[in-house]
Amino acid sequence: MNIFVAGLSYQITDADLKELFEEYGEVSSAKIITDRETRRSKGYGFVEMSNEGDGQRAIEELNDAEYDGRTLSVSVARPRTERPAGGGGNRGGYGNRDRNRY
Secondary structure, three states, rough: OOEEOOOOOOOHEEEEHHHHHHHHOOOEEEEEEEEEOOOOEEEEEEEEOOOOOHHHHHHHHOOOEEEEEEEOEEEEEEOOOOOOOOOOOOOOOOOOOOOOOO
């Protein structure tokens, strides 16, 4: 079960997050999301728990709980939405201008 955790202190590490959730069962992985450029925590992360029942219990116990001086928001992680490759969109250019201006 993949769990989304927000409201984390910016000083928390992957190991701290794993330790917090291990109280509720076996943790497969714990990852704090960091800014690519600064490498600083964005204040949220994901925890993968081996057992769904343990994951549900962790969500119930830790959601709205205080940890390291901050209130946590804990929920089932939503699957990533498929995004088309290549970025793109309508960038720059002159948009939809009337070509018969003169």
